[in-house]
Amino acid sequence: MNEKIVIVPCSGIGKTYGTVSREAAYEVIEELRPESAQLVPLSMLVLGEENARAAVAASPAITIDGCKLACATKMVQESGGTIAQDFAVLDVFRRNRKLKPQGIAELNEGGQQLAHALAEEVAAVVDKLNGKVETGDEKLRSSAPCF
Amino acid sequence: MPNLPQKKVGIVACSGEEMAEGTVTRLAALKVLEELRPNETVTICLPLFLAGGEGDRAFARFYPTIAVDGCALRCAARATEQYSGKPAASVVVTDIVAERGIGPVAGLRRLNEAGQQAVAETAATVADLVDTLLDKKWSRREGRFLESEPVMQEEAVAKSAASCACGSGIPVQTVQVNGQQVTLIALPPLLAQFKQMGKRPSPETAAELLAQVKIYNDVPDAMESQYQEVLAQEYALFCAEGVAA
Amino acid sequence: MAEFLEYTLDKFTFKVATDRFYNPEGVWAKAEGNQVTVGVSDFFQQRNGDVAFAEVKDVGTAVAANDEFATIETIKVDVELPCPVSGTIAAVNEKLELEAEVINQDPYGEGWLAVIAAANWAADQANLMTPEVYFEHMKVQAQEEAENL
Numbered sequence: 001m002n003e004k005i006v007i008v009p010c011s012g013i014g015k016t017y018g019t020v021s022r023e024a025a026y027e028v029i030e031e032l033r034p035e036s037a038q039l040v041p042l043s044m045l046v047l048g049e050e051n052a053r054a055a056v057a058a059s060p061a062i063t064i065d066g067c068k069l070a071c072a073t074k075m076v077q078e079s080g081g082t083i084a085q086d087f088a089v090l091d092v093f094r095r096n097r098k099l100k101p102q103g104i105a106e107l108n109e110g111g112q113q114l115a116h117a118l119a120e121e122v123a124a125v126v127d128k129l130n131g132k133v134e135t136g137d138e139k140l141r142s143s144a145p146c147f
Numbered sequence: 148m149p150n151l152p153q154k155k156v157g158i159v160a161c162s163g164e165e166m167a168e169g170t171v172t173r174l175a176a177l178k179v180l181e182e183l184r185p186n187e188t189v190t191i192c193l194p195l196f197l198a199g200g201e202g203d204r205a206f207a208r209f210y211p212t213i214a215v216d217g218c219a220l221r222c223a224a225r226a227t228e229q230y231s232g233k234p235a236a237s238v239v240v241t242d243i244v245a246e247r248g249i250g251p252v253a254g255l256r257r258l259n260e261a262g263q264q265a266v267a268e269t270a271a272t273v274a275d276l277v278d279t280l281l282d283k284k285w286s287r288r289e290g291r292f293l294e295s296e297p298v299m300q301e302e303a304v305a306k307s308a309a310s311c312a313c314g315s316g317i318p319v320q321t322v323q324v325n326g327q328q329v330t331l332i333a334l335p336p337l338l339a340q341f342k343q344m345g346k347r348p349s350p351e352t353a354a355e356l357l358a359q360v361k362i363y364n365d366v367p368d369a370m371e372s373q374y375q376e377v378l379a380q381e382y383a384l385f386c387a388e389g390v391a392a
Numbered sequence: 393m394a395e396f397l398e399y400t401l402d403k404f405t406f407k408v409a410t411d412r413f414y415n416p417e418g419v420w421a422k423a424e425g426n427q428v429t430v431g432v433s434d435f436f437q438q439r440n441g442d443v444a445f446a447e448v449k450d451v452g453t454a455v456a457a458n459d460e461f462a463t464i465e466t467i468k469v470d471v472e473l474p475c476p477v478s479g480t481i482a483a484v485n486e487k488l489e490l491e492a493e494v495i496n497q498d499p500y501g502e503g504w505l506a507v508i509a510a511a512n513w514a515a516d517q518a519n520l521m522t523p524e525v526y527f528e529h530m531k532v533q534a535q536e537e538a539e540n541l
Contacts, residue, residue, distance in 0.1 A: 011162035013173050013180075014190050015441070016467060022164055026256045041164040042194050043222035047229070067442060068493060071194035078197060090442050090493065093467060097445070101467060105177050318400055336400060 003059040004038040005084070005126045008076055010066030011042040016101045016111060017066035017089040023107060023115035024122060025064055032123040036130050037062075045075040056081030060129055062122055063087065085125045092118045156184075156277045157191040157210035159234065161223035167252045167262055168217030168240040174258070175240075175269035176215050183274040187281060193223055196230035207231035211280045213273055216240065232365075236276045243268050322377050324370065331364050334378075338385040348386055353379035397527045401534050406435040409500040413476070413517055414526035415458075420500070421476040421520060423513050428477045431504040432464070432495060435530045439537060441466040443495045446488040448506045453481045455508065457516050462505050464495070475508065477516040483507040 009025035012018030029039050040061070044052035056079050063072040063086045073086045093099065093114060101111030160176035163169025180188050191207050207227060214224035214234040224237040244252060247268055250261035258266065318335040321328050337359050346352045357375045360366065366374050396407040408414075412422035418436035422429045437443070448462040455461045461475035484506050487494050495503035510516060521529060 009164060011164060011173075011194060012192050013160060013162065013177055014192065017442075023256065025164065030255070039165050041162070041169065041222075043161045043163055043169075043226065044220070046193050046197055047220075047222045047226045049220065049222065068496065069195065069198055071192065071198035074198040075194055090444055090467070093444050097465075105174055105181075318398075318405070 003055075004036055005033075005129050006040050006056050006059045006061040006076075006081070007037050007064070007122065007126075008040050008042055008045070008056070008061055008072045009064040010072050010089075012066045012071070013104060015066060016104055016107070019104050019107055020089045020092075020101050020111055020115045020118065021064040021066050021072075021087075023112065024118035027116060027119035028122050028126065032119055033126045037123075037126045042072055042075055045079045048079070053079045060084035062125055062129075064089065064118065064122065084129050087118060087122065089114075089118065092121065155187055155189050155210050156235070156280050157189050157207050157212040158215060158273065159191045159193055159207065159212050159223045159227050160215045161193065161217050161221075163217040163222065164255070166217055167254050167258060168244075168265070170255055170258055171240045171252060171262055171265045171269060172215045172217050172223070174266045175273060178266060178270035179273045179277065183270055184277045187277050191227075193226055196226060211235035213238065213276050213280070215269065215273060235280050238269060238272055238276070240265055240269055243272060320381070322381055324373050324377050331360055333364075334360060334381070338382055341382065342386055348379065348383040350375075350379065352382060356382060397523060399527065399531050399534065401531075404438060404534070406433075406438060406530060406534060407500075408433065408435070408523050408527045408530060410523040412500075413520035413522065414529075415474060415476040415520055416529060417474055418526075418530070419473050419476050421508075421516070423510065423517070426479075426510045426513055427482065428479070428508045428510045428513060428516075429504050430461075430476055430506055430508060432473070432499055433526070433530070434499050435534060437496045437499045437503075439534075440464065440471060441468040443492040446492040446495060446505065448484045448488065449481055451481050451484055455479065455481060457519065461508075464492075473505075476520055477508050477510050478512060479508040479510040481506050482509040 007025045007028060009021040010018045025039055029037050038055070040052050040055050045056065056076050061076045061081045062084050063076055065072050065086060065088050070086070070088070073083055076083055093101070096114055096117050099110045099114035099117065101114050102108040103111055107115065158176045158179060160172040161169055162173050176190065180190050189210055191212060196207070212227055212234045214221070214227050214237040216223045216237065216239045218241050219239060221237065221239060224234050227234050240252070243249070244265050249264050249268065252262040252265050253259045254262055319330050319332050320334040321330045337356060341352065341356060346355070353375045356378045357366070357371065360374070360378065393410050396409055399406045409420065412420045414420050414433060418433040420431055420433055443464055443466050445465040446462065449455065455475045455478065457476065457478045458474045460472040461481065462473045464471045464473060485504050487502065488505070497503060
């Protein structure tokens with residue numbers, strides 16, 4: 001199976017959380033796991049765009065939500081996709097309390113570090129999922145978080 | 148006493164995360180919301196049309212909207228129309244880039260110089276559209292500007308700013324028109340405002356109320372008299388409840 | 393009286409529960425005998441954003457009215473909360489430890505912060521705002537702070 005793992009970040013522009021989620025997603029697809037992860041924009045899922053729906057249907061998705069409304073997770077589910085793991089920026093901040101993000105157009109240092117920490121977590125899940133995809137080992141799927 | 152919200156313009160950016168033009172839409176929308184027209188604009192999150200339920204769609208129905216799209220797919224404009232109502236205006240970054248001879252836009256996370264120029268041009272275009280929309284009367288039902296008369300400004304809210312759609316709602320009220328349930332956006336604050344202005348229940352007041360209701364709701368021409376009758380009843384009830392309380 | 397007073401500004405609607413009293417900072421107090429449950433208002437939680445951490449002083453701690461009894465940290469701000477009542481902290485909402493977002497989800501219910509065994513509730517109550525007075529106070533605050541919402 002050659003499908004890349006799908007990452008769907010929040011697309012909110014009203015709060016810093018959305019920016020953190022996008023920055024983390026970009027870091028994963030551009031730097032950390034460019035060969036094994038791809039980004040699917042939320043707006044296309046909202047529209048029901050065929051290619052976006054096909055992408056989430058073909059591969060487990062990692063969603064990154066900026067707030068409790070969890071748009072990314074809900075939209076992947078609405079689109080018929082499978083959520084491999086859903087991340088919430090607030091929870092990541094709880095695990096990294098010193099990294100307080102600020103800024104929407106441009107993140108402060110804390111926000112960038114928080115995005116990096118989140119990206120590392122997302123990359124780890126990508127690795128686990130790819131392990132599952134390559135080996136067909138069902139045990140790995142069951143051991144991955146939030147299945 | 149609730150205030151009737153000041154008429155504002157909702158900005159719906161596609162935010163397309165997979166292309167640099169999507170980044171341009173986000174940054175251009177932010178520039179309008181935070182710098183160029185902070186008191187006249189509201190951000191509407193596209194995914195909230197579905198994830199946030201009816202309340203968020205109501206926001207976009209309540210405000211005239213400008214869809215800001217990165218590419219010809221026009222996700223923001225089409226999804227807004229699909230789930231809420233036709234946007235009052237629509238801009239596409241790739242069109243602006245082509246029309247104004249801006250070079251290739253690149254950089255998902257850090258836009259190149261052309262991308263930054265595209266942000267400035269797109270934001271300026273949107274800001275102009277905001278001004279246009281606030282000066283004209285927009286009919287969602289007909290999807291066009293009505294006559295060029297200035298829109299009567301609602302009771303002004305002293306100060307307000309760009310803000311996110313997450314977690315709040317415009318008051319709505321459900322009424323029966325010809326035996327069918329119809330949800331009217333902004334009716335509760337309109338009733339309260341009319342009462343505060345000392346307007347007595349009467350056919351004239353009902354007509355005025357209808358005119359206000361039509362700003363925020365689609366009222367079919369053929370149904371206006373029925374709507375007016377219902378509004379007269381609702382206003383009389385509203386006033387009577389106040390007296391009883 | 394209605395369960396809530398509601399105020400809509402721009403695209404935000406703020407609710408004020410009518411069955412309790414408030415201090416100016418938006419901390420509410422609801423008494424059953426001398427057991428006073430305290431929490432934050434809907435306006436407080438919307439203004440300050442999603443709560444990441446909420447820490448209340450330990451059970452058994454004596455607090456005086458207007459003394460800090462809890463701290464709330466959101467991604468936006470850290471806020472120290474003044475206690476609306478004097479007494480001893482009798483219980484702390486255990487949900488806050490792992491699910492502090494309950495404050496945002498249900499500020500007047502499941503998102504309560506603590507129960508205070510009040511030393512003199514009648515005296516404290518006299519210094520708090522009724523829902524109607526807090527409602528007016530909140531409206532002014534909301535208008536002033538609309539830029540940050």
